[in-house]
Amino acid sequence: MTAPGALDFRSDTRTSPDAEMRAAMAAAEVGDDAYGDDPSVLELEAAGARLLGTEAALFLPSSTMANLVAVLAAIEPEPPAERPPGDRPRLLTGADTHIARFETEAMRRFAGAEPVALPQRTDGSPAPAALVAALRGGARRNGTPTGARTVVSLENTCMLHNGNALDAATLHHLAATARRYAAHVHLDGARLANAAVALNLSVAELAAPADSVTFCLAKGLGAPVGSLLCGRSDYIGRARTQRLHLGGTMHQSGVLAAAALTALRRIPDLTHDHAVAAALATGLTSVPDADVPEPPHRTNIVTVRLPNLPAPDLAHRLSTHGVQVLPLDAGFVRFVTHRGHDLSAIPTVVQALERAARAPSPGD
Ligand SMILES: *Cc1c(COP(=O)(O)O)cnc(C)c1O
Numbered sequence: 001m002t003a004p005g006a007l008d009f010r011s012d013t014r015t016s017p018d019a020e021m022r023a024a025m026a027a028a029e030v031g032d033d034a035y036g037d038d039p040s041v042l043e044l045e046a047a048g049a050r051l052l053g054t055e056a057a058l059f060l061p062s063s064t065m066a067n068l069v070a071v072l073a074a075i076e077p078e079p080p081a082e083r084p085p086g087d088r089p090r091l092l093t094g095a096d097t098h099i100a101r102f103e104t105e106a107m108r109r110f111a112g113a114e115p116v117a118l119p120q121r122t123d124g125s126p127a128p129a130a131l132v133a134a135l136r137g138g139a140r141r142n143g144t145p146t147g148a149r150t151v152v153s154l155e156n157t158c159m160l161h162n163g164n165a166l167d168a169a170t171l172h173h174l175a176a177t178a179r180r181y182a183a184h185v186h187l188d189g190a191r192l193a194n195a196a197v198a199l200n201l202s203v204a205e206l207a208a209p210a211d212s213v214t215f216c217l218a219k220g221l222g223a224p225v226g227s228l229l230c231g232r233s234d235y236i237g238r239a240r241t242q243r244l245h246l247g248g249t250m251h252q253s254g255v256l257a258a259a260a261l262t263a264l265r266r267i268p269d270l271t272h273d274h275a276v277a278a279a280l281a282t283g284l285t286s287v288p289d290a291d292v293p294e295p296p297h298r299t300n301i302v303t304v305r306l307p308n309l310p311a312p313d314l315a316h317r318l319s320t321h322g323v324q325v326l327p328l329d330a331g332f333v334r335f336v337t338h339r340g341h342d343l344s345a346i347p348t349v350v351q352a353l354e355r356a357a358r359a360p361s362p363g364d
Contacts, residue, residue, distance in 0.1 A: 006345050008324040009335035012191075012273070012300060015222040016340075021262045028258035032251050033059070040254030044261050048228040051264065052213055053204030056236035058243060059257060063190045063227040064106070065248050066214040067099055067153070070229055071111045072246075073239040074184035074212065075149045089113045092134050092183070093153040094120040096160035099188060110246070113151065123296050124158025125170050128177060135181035152178040153186040156195045156206060160328065162293050163277075163301025163336075165195035168205050175209035185209065190216035190227070194299040197270040211235070220270055220300055220338050221263035225256050269339060273300040276337040276346070283350040287357055300338065305331035306357050317359055321352035 008014055017025070031037035041059050048057035060066045075089040091107055093099045095117035099107070104115040116134050118126040135150065154174060156166045175185045187210035189195070196203045207213045212231040217223035229239055243249055250256070281302045285292045291305045306314055311327035318325055318333070325333040335349075 003340070005340050006342070007322045007348065009337065009341070009349075010324050010326045012220040012336045012338035013218055014340070015220075015338050017222065017224050017259055021222070021224075021259050024258040024262045025255050028254045030252040030254035033253045034249050034251055038252065038254040038257070040257040040261070044257035044264075045228070047261060047264055048215065048230060051203050052207045052215060052228070052230040053202075054207065054213070054230040055233040057228045057230040058236050058239050059250075059253065059260070060227050060229060060243060060248050061225060061250065062218075063098075063188070063214050063216040064103060065243070065246060066216075066227040066229040067103055067186070067188055068106050068110060069239050069242045069246065069248070070186050070212045070214060071107060071113050071151050071153075072242040073231075073235055074151050074186065075111065075113060076238050076242070087148060089149045089151065090116050090134075091151045091153060092116045092118055092126070092131065092178075093188075094118050094124065094126045094155060094158075096120055096124075096158075097153065097155040097188065098159055098190065099153055099155070101160070120158070120161065122161065123166060123170070124155065124161030124164045125166055125174060126152075126154070128174070131174065131177055135178065135183060138181075150178075150181065150183040151186055152183045153188055154210070155188045155190075157191040157198075157299045157301070158295075159191075159301070162295035162303055163191070163194070163299040164295035165198040165297040165299050167199055167297070168201060168209070171206065171209040185211045187213045189213050191219055191299065193267045194220055194270050194274070195297075197267065198274055198297050198299045203267070212239075217260040217263050220273055221266055222339055223256070223260040223263035226260050266339075270300070273337045273339065273341070274298070276300075276341050276343055277302050277335070279343055279346050280335060280337065280349060283346045284353055287350065287353045289357060290353060300336055302335045302337075303328065303332040304335070304353065305333070306353075309356075314356060317356035318352050321348075321355060323349050323352045
């Protein structure tokens with residue numbers, strides 16, 4: 001019998017806290033984080049800062065809020081007031097990043113920042129020439145630079161580039177380019193732990209090029225809730241104020257921090273998720289006509305498409321065999337592996353794709 005969720009590959013957020021994590025939550029010492037005296041939250045923030053190699057860290061309810069707070073704290077003290085679009089702080093990021101796809105409206109509305117989408121190379125990093133051109137553009141009023149702050153956001157792993165892990169040299173190079181134009185360098189590292197494990201580097205080595213880093217606890221690491229924003233102490237102090245403004249300050253959040261502390265100890269387990277993804281990619285490649293792109297450094301994401309079959313139709317066909325995936329663009333569907341999966345599921349998934357490939361298409 002297949003365990004519940006064993007064939008649900010939609011996201012690595014779809015893990016649920018196991019007995020060990022729930023026991024840690026039940027035993028958590030708590031205070032009130034709004035008063036700064038929740039010992040479990042303080043312990044988590046200290047552990048996060050050590051892991052990322054930064055002076056400080058801040059616990060937030062989600063990575064979406066961490067990214068927004070990251071931008072707010074970077075553009076402070078400039079008031080994100082009513083400015084014409086050309087005279088706002090700008091947020092430069094790859095067109096296929098989570099921020100560009102899902103967070104631009106929040107960045108405009110709540111941070112007053114104007115998102116600028118950059119073309120990405122096949123590894124998922126922004127094209128350097130486009131980055132330089134955008135950095136040179138700058139915010140202007142009547143053709144004169146206004147000095148409004150620019151934030152460059154890099155993403156690692158690269159969600160829509162088959163979960164590719166960007167190496168430290170690539171990140172350092174892009175960050176150095178951004179700094180030549182006095183930009184703040186943010187790293188949306190929702191899956192930075194996956195990148196570190198895949199590249200056999202420490203999380204801190206991959207975080208080092210950035211001024212601020214979002215680190216998700218609720219993806220492959222398996223915490224029920226939460227994300228850390230990491231950076232220098234003064235910057236994290238400003239972020240703490242912005243979190244308050246957004247309603248992200250929590251009270252007995254030590255219960256959640258205890259789960260997150262358990263999650264942080266599970267980084268080495270991501271090797272398992274990556275092994276399952278690698279085997280899944282190999283298995284799917286064996287299906288005739290299946291297109292399974294191979295990123296330079298695969299982590300826990302695999303995408304596949306079949307000729308002339310729209311992604312929602314492929315997702316539907318797989319679901320009739322019990323396999324759940326997320327439809328993306330250009331006919332691709334996404335599998336994300338996590339701790340709830342294992343190698344024994346792969347023959348079932350490969351067979352489901354074979355059947356999906358053989359089923360008659362509506363136009364046939
Ligand atoms: C999942 C994800 C987010 C958002 O995380 P939430 O905690 O669901 O808000 C942001 N950026 C990237 C790259 C992600 O993968």
